[in-house]
Amino acid sequence: MTKITAAISAVGKYVPEYVLTNKELETYVDTNDEWITSRTGIKERRILKGEGLGTSYMAIKACEDLIKKSNLDPKEIDLVIVGTATPDLPVASTAAYVASEIGAINAFGFDLQAACSSFLYGMSTAATYIESGRYKKVLLVGADKMSSIIDYQDRATCIIFGDGAGAALFEPNLDGFGLQDEYLRSDGVGRDFLRIEAGGSQMPTTIDTVTAKKHFVYQEGKTVFKYAVSNMADVAEKMLTRNSLTEKDIQWLVAHQANKRIIEATAKRVGVSEEKVMMNIHRYGNTTSATLPLLLADYEDQLKKGDNLIFAAFGGGFTWGAAYLKWAYNTKK
16 A cells, blocks of 8 residues: 655745834844844844734634645645644634634634644644545645734844744655655753743733743743754754665755754754755744744745755744755745
């Protein structure tokens, strides 16, 4: 029997119109463009403006972009997964709402939360559903409105994060394209260094927690940086070793856009040259769950059928991992 693999057959994206530049951030906190650029590689990030607009708004836009580009009938979608750390509502599923709004009336949906690793974990989840043979079209979305949980008086976080969404459609493939291998990890020690302290079951919302700004992201930058550099590089290297690949076999490194220095360290470990590293952090900042699909959408025109892609991500929790995917199509001009 021919093995079923899960291949990406289409991608889509959405980023908000409003551009928050380093220059503007200089008016919020004690920082400057040179300081931000040299430490992160970020020049600007997109911010979603508008009353009542949440993560679902961007997720829906990214899905609509994918649907339009691929002439996909939404009724054929079996499952919608939304990877996000910023769901619209604490209980109601963002994915269920997205599925309904895009016309995927025959799909079920659920949210997946692994912080910046959400889309990577989602790739594994989508592939498993496809490989089971029971599902034919799984729409995976990575979307986050990070501006909703950032304190713009905290220099450690406000310079880093932005808003955005990306989507990828996974379908069965019998020709060996698609997801080849993965290695996913987590370590609960991470909650001490990257977290939102209040608003969950451990510390429910009160007037005091709001006043104390405990509903914003807290990050111990140096510690997170150290963990991210070592772990992202380790798992990316593992993907090559485990699949008997050399840097010459890799066409693209698709790394989570958290910090340019972390991306460069990962590329150096696996020996991938700069021109093979997908990079858009300078334009979007860290969009958390959206970074990997945004990269795919931005570089789609450069991807060729049969290209070997190595994905790597690291996020709060801690969560991290890597995946090896063989690209399945050439973009129609």
